[in-house]
Amino acid sequence: MRRVGEVVRTAQGLAVLRVPDGEDPADIGTMVLDDSLTTVGRVVDVFGPVTHPYVAVTPKDSTALAELLGQSLYAR
Template sequence: MQRLGTVSRTAQNLLIVRCDDAEHPGIGAEAVDESLSTVGRVVDVFGPVSRPYVAVTPAGGVSAASVVGKRLYAR
């Protein structure tokens, strides 16, 4: 399991995650929280190469606003 980063905000029903470093998962990777519950899937990587942002589409039943500020991981 790889640390993804912290959800910084939401935009157009996407979770915007700031990566901790230059390492990031590929598009299509599953995003999970600390309890290994599925939060969504990575759909885009953008921003600076040294610390990019990742856009995550929330899974069904996940409220985007409820995960802002939480750390996510890629499985």
């Protein structure tokens, strides 16, 4: 597994993740998991500066966005 980033905010029904410094962002369409390997959602956008990108994740229907704040999410 590789770390996609940490959830820094939620906006318009999406979780916004900050990509760790020096790492490439996950590709659009990548499935995102939490610490317990539960599928949280899918990457739908990569945006921001090239040196410090952000990733937008659309959550699964059962995922509560507020509970994701501050969590690290991963891609398999």
